[in-house]
Amino acid sequence: MSNTDYYSKNELMNFIDTKPLDIEICDVTLRDGEQTPGVAFTKEEKIDLAMELDAIGVEVIEAGFPVVSSSEKEIVKEISNMGLNSNICCLARSVISDVDAAIDCDVDIVSIFIAMSDLHLKFKYHKSCADVFSCAMSSIEHAKDHGLKVRFAAEDGTRTDVETLKKAFIAAEEYKVDYVSIADTIGILSPATTHYLVSEINKVVNTPICIHCHDDLGMATANTLVAAEAGAKQLHTTVNGIGERAGNASLEELLVALRVQHGIERYDTTKLTGISNKLQEYSGLPIAVNKSVVGKHAFTHESGIHVMAILEEPRTYELFSPEMVGGKRNLIVGKHTGKKALKGIVEDLGYNLENDELCDLILKVKNCTEVKKGLSRERLETLIQTVQSHQR
Incomplete structure (x- = not known):
């Protein structure tokens, strides 16, 4: 293998x-x-x-x-x-x-x-x-x-x-x-x-x-x-x-x-x-986001249970790695993201939040207008930095 x-x-x-x-x-x-x-x-x-x-x-x-x-x-x-x-x-x-x-x-x-x-x-x-x-x-x-x-x-x-x-x-x-x-x-x-x-x-x-x-x-x-x-x-x-x-x-x-x-x-x-x-x-023909192998969502994960498992062992919810087909994994923060999954995603981005900061972040995420479609990495990082500045 x-x-x-x-x-x-x-x-x-x-x-x-x-x-x-x-x-x-x-x-x-x-x-x-x-x-x-x-x-x-x-x-x-x-x-x-x-x-x-x-x-x-x-x-x-x-x-x-x-x-x-x-x-x-x-x-x-x-x-x-x-x-x-x-x-x-x-x-x-x-x-x-x-x-x-x-x-x-x-x-x-x-x-x-x-x-x-x-x-x-x-x-x-x-x-x-x-x-x-x-x-x-x-x-x-x-x-x-x-x-x-x-x-x-x-x-x-x-x-x-x-x-x-x-x-x-x-x-x-x-x-x-x-x-x-x-x-x-x-x-x-x-x-x-x-x-x-x-x-x-x-x-x-x-x-x-x-x-x-x-x-x-x-x-x-x-x-x-x-x-x-x-x-x-x-x-x-x-x-x-x-x-x-x-x-x-x-x-x-x-x-x-x-x-x-x-x-x-x-x-x-x-x-x-x-x-x-x-x-x-x-x-000029875009493919569906859920297209097998090469679609935008082929290696995208939002569900909290899935994200937590992926962070620990990618094989839990991926048959093959994104690298095998030249793709990239995308962990999405959305309406299904729980506190534990959010903590894992935040750490995966290189941030370390205290419990109060994490609680504040998840409230902001849930109230964010983009949450239905999933937050981009850039938007999430902006929210993280906002939380950190408020807690100081």
């Missing part, structure tokens, strides 16, 4: 699957994340985020969709040639010209997608499954002929007949695809259905399976973790869980869950709060 990890592997043995997971992360913030309504990253912002993801240890970065525009293509190519440790991926439709754009960008991996669900075939393609599959295989063959690794992705895969999905992935293996990918495009999965689907695909293919989850039902991160437990290798994420509609599986939540639940510690989680803050700045 490192000095930033509170949890003990032995304490979790009764709850977790101890079988080692063979996984890699593919972060799609620069592509799917940018499809968030109102979000458009500059070239400099994309490059900065790519460098941050590489520093965390993310194995694959999906840098964009080159055919969208000449500027998008230029950015993807520049990221591809930055010399990062991460492999660089881009998206392509099942169209030869899209694959050519990927080839021009010097990417390591191209993700070639088609939808095979009845809904998409009828209302988007107006073609048969056989026709769209044939286009996909031609594109895959073209990409492989030009030395690219290929991820064959089934858009809306979770509303595609399972047998159709199996047959498509088996056939794609004959074209030597490097990955087959299940996209939960509308976020319909639950942990139970995720486990079933990935397990079923895993029975019939030898190619690594990818899982791409959306958060329409609030289960994207959970579904991604379960997919890994069922045998999926490549797990797709975005920073802060941004993405179309309700977003995607959250990078920070997944990396911490993999560390806590499965002992995967090769990612530098101390950089998670930093990249989260950058993403908020670049996207």
Whole structure:
């Protein structure tokens, strides 16, 4: 147990699957994340985020969709040639010209997608499954002929007949695809259905399976973790869980869950709060204060019982330390703060109050108009100094 990890592997043995997971992360913030309504990253912002993801240890970065525009293509190519440790991926439709754009960008991996669900075939393609599959295989063959690794992705895969999905992935293996990918495009999965689907695909293919989850039902991160437990290798994420509609599986939540639940510690989680803050700045999208791992309140404590316990042993009310994810603990004085907790917070700030001073302080705290939202450190220190001056 490192000095930033509170949890003990032995304490979790009764709850977790101890079988080692063979996984890699593919972060799609620069592509799917940018499809968030109102979000458009500059070239400099994309490059900065790519460098941050590489520093965390993310194995694959999906840098964009080159055919969208000449500027998008230029950015993807520049990221591809930055010399990062991460492999660089881009998206392509099942169209030869899209694959050519990927080839021009010097990417390591191209993700070639088609939808095979009845809904998409009828209302988007107006073609048969056989026709769209044939286009996909031609594109895959073209990409492989030009030395690219290929991820064959089934858009809306979770509303595609399972047998159709199996047959498509088996056939794609004959074209030597490097990955087959299940996209939960509308976020319909639950942990139970995720486990079933990935397990079923895993029975019939030898190619690594990818899982791409959306958060329409609030289960994207959970579904991604379960997919890994069922045998999926490549797990797709975005920073802060941004993405179309309700977003995607959250990078920070997944990396911490993999560390806590499965002992995967090769990612530098101390950089998670930093990249989260950058993403908020670049996207203009603030995260909820109670967001797991990186939210303002993730390590904030107000309840008197909690504060007293935290001051003595942080493990009582924190699963992992704020330092593990590059965050900071915040002890709040509010309406639930008792005298003992207040004394501990005051001492933690470096002050030593007599009993009368403490009683005076708690009265001032309770009558303070800001107490409902919690007093800032600066406001509390002002009250402490006021009490001390009155007692002299």
